[in-house]
Amino acid sequence: MNGIESLLDVKNDKNQFPCPVCKRGFSRKFNMQSHLKTHDTDRVKPYECTYESCNLRFTRKHDLKRHINGIHNSQKEFLCPQCNRNFSRKDAWKRH
Structure with missing residues (x-):
């Protein structure tokens, strides 16, 4: 190998x-x-989602951005070629 x-x-x-x-x-x-x-x-969660009535907090800024893009902005860039369903995260698409 x-x-x-x-x-x-x-x-x-x-x-x-x-x-x-x-x-x-x-x-x-x-x-x-x-x-x-x-x-x-x-653990400390300094990054807070500011969308109304969301109240979620995150440890990493990256996780907050991913949350906002996937949940609040509905960015779903991963397309399943078999069923045409869109996913906001690659790991969710792969588990699907």
Whole structure:
């Protein structure tokens, strides 16, 4: 197996690093560790959605932007080629 094949094999192994809380699998340890922080109810969430009656808060600015684009602005750029359904997030489309 060459370096590229090895890299692709690791990327495709989504269960190599399972979350100890919810068992969701990740191909990279760093991604699992970042995800693990979402289970911490005491974590600081400085980024607040300002849309009326939304009140959601986020730890990362990136997550707030993704929320606004996907929920409030209805940006759905990922199209399923089999059923033509649109998704705002690539991971949601892949799970579908």
